Amino acid sequence: MAIITIISGSPSRQSRLYGLISAAERQLREAQHEVTVIQVTDLPASDLLLGNFNSERIKEALAHVAASDAVIVASPVYKASFSGILKTFLDLIPEKGLDGKQLLPLFIGGTPAHLLVIDYALKPVLSALGGRRFQQGVYAVDQSVKRLEDGGFELDANTAERLARAVDGLQEDLG
Numbered sequence: 001m002a003i004i005t006i007i008s009g010s011p012s013r014q015s016r017l018y019g020l021i022s023a024a025e026r027q028l029r030e031a032q033h034e035v036t037v038i039q040v041t042d043l044p045a046s047d048l049l050l051g052n053f054n055s056e057r058i059k060e061a062l063a064h065v066a067a068s069d070a071v072i073v074a075s076p077v078y079k080a081s082f083s084g085i086l087k088t089f090l091d092l093i094p095e096k097g098l099d100g101k102q103l104l105p106l107f108i109g110g111t112p113a114h115l116l117v118i119d120y121a122l123k124p125v126l127s128a129l130g131g132r133r134f135q136q137g138v139y140a141v142d143q144s145v146k147r148l149e150d151g152g153f154e155l156d157a158n159t160a161e162r163l164a165r166a167v168d169g170l171q172e173d174l175g
Contacts, residue, residue: 002069002174004028006037009075009086013041016145017076017108019153020138020163024072024106027167036064040089048088058092065093069174070102073122077109081121090125099130104170105137106163108145115139135173138166 006025010017021037028035038061040048047055065071073090075082103126105118118137126134144159155163 001032003034003067004070005064005068006072008039009083011041011085015076016142017074019145019155020106020140021074023155023163024167031171040085068101070170072104072106074106077107077114077117080114081117093129096130098126102133102170102173103131104135104166107139110142112141135170136166138163
């Protein structure tokens, strides 16, 4: 059993990104992994913006990341990059805070034109934090995740398959 943290950089709980996060979390829990989801929007905004390392909530979130074997970094795409709220949290992770951890990016955007955001915007930041063990990320377009009337989400077949393969790859590399 591995310890896995999912960091959600979505400023909205209505985001279709949660369709990807929920499916990944479900697959990992079914495989008996310990999964924690950090909703960055639930952390105190002033502590995030001021870099308050003494904040109990920030310390707790960073402790989850530090204790993890793998970290899933999830964000919607805005202006050809990941969300500012995600960057604010990543800025709090120590310089080598991702060293030795498996990393899996999950992104969603309005167009396939931003597909390379994972390689050109996110990976350099994660690399600066010691990240070296990247899984093939999943980039989905909004249209591939349907909102359901009950508040849940449904992934189209292609997206569901790509996500399942990515999560399987993560688990295989964890041993």
